[in-house]
Amino acid sequence: MAKILIRKGKKEFIKELNKEVLVVKPRTYYIKDIENDYHTTDGVISKKDLKKKDGSVIKTNQDKEFTIFTSSFLDDFRKISRSAQIIPLKDIGLIIAETGINKDSNVVDAGAGSGALACFLAHICKEVTTYEIRDDFLKIVNENKKFLNLKNLKVKKQDIYKGIDEKDVDLITLDLPSPWNAIKPAEKALKIGGYLVSYSPTVPQVIDFVTVISNNDNFLYIKTSELIKRNWDVEGRKVRPKSEGIGHSGFLTFCRKIR
Numbered sequence: 001m002a003k004i005l006i007r008k009g010k011k012e013f014i015k016e017l018n019k020e021v022l023v024v025k026p027r028t029y030y031i032k033d034i035e036n037d038y039h040t041t042d043g044v045i046s047k048k049d050l051k052k053k054d055g056s057v058i059k060t061n062q063d064k065e066f067t068i069f070t071s072s073f074l075d076d077f078r079k080i081s082r083s084a085q086i087i088p089l090k091d092i093g094l095i096i097a098e099t100g101i102n103k104d105s106n107v108v109d110a111g112a113g114s115g116a117l118a119c120f121l122a123h124i125c126k127e128v129t130t131y132e133i134r135d136d137f138l139k140i141v142n143e144n145k146k147f148l149n150l151k152n153l154k155v156k157k158q159d160i161y162k163g164i165d166e167k168d169v170d171l172i173t174l175d176l177p178s179p180w181n182a183i184k185p186a187e188k189a190l191k192i193g194g195y196l197v198s199y200s201p202t203v204p205q206v207i208d209f210v211t212v213i214s215n216n217d218n219f220l221y222i223k224t225s226e227l228i229k230r231n232w233d234v235e236g237r238k239v240r241p242k243s244e245g246i247g248h249s250g251f252l253t254f255c256r257k258i259r
């Protein structure tokens, strides 16, 4: 069980400067090991304090105050090991919203990569099976599965282009170099009304996937979306989009098995 230590930042009006200045920086620490004292740049927190109940206010040996609480799934998820490019949260959110999967859903995913998508889906679905061909990624996804304590995630060393063992699947997610090669296997595994979602970073992948699926009478091609997320600064009346760039992640193509 990991703990989160958090403190809000604090601003004060400095007369001499005639403006508000940040006098305490906001800070968050993620603490995996609560059996030992934890060393931070704000001082040491004793292991006794790390075991205090959620909401307790504790102090470092430098007299800095933090609130402590147990980490949530999302806090833990943000700490998983990652090697391959993982799908970002915004895109995971769109998959969940557009397919309506839930605690009763059976899902198949490929390729596992670091398992970010598979792990998140396992957190909300009944069962997720993820396919991966590379041993180095299988090791990472299995570590992440253990770290997040996901008992309903099955990890298979198998080429999804060669077939899917599961049947009556509610959703299949693909994050693969050639996702069109998984359409035939997906057709056999999905239940009628089930969704096939392909996540690809490049346009040629979208073209080839949509061309193949549009020529398959058993699938309905619904749409391809790209989700752009823009963060804003909100400081008093200074409210405006952040000056950071808006990066591209991937295109999401949604399809449905109709017969």
Ligand SMILES: C[S@@+](CC[C@H](N)C(=O)[O-])C[C@H]1O[C@@H](n2cnc3c(N)ncnc32)[C@H](O)[C@@H]1O
Pocket: 084, 085, 086, 087, 110, 111, 112, 113, 114, 115, 116, 117, 118, 131, 132, 133, 134, 137, 158, 159, 160, 161, 175, 176, 177
């Ligand atoms: C970009 S990564 C997937 C990342 C993953 N969606 C995540 O969120 O962490 C793509 C993975 O697909 C795997 N892969 C490629 N071809 C495959 C195949 N035919 N069957 C199963 N996995 C495959 C690769 O080894 C790689 O790990």
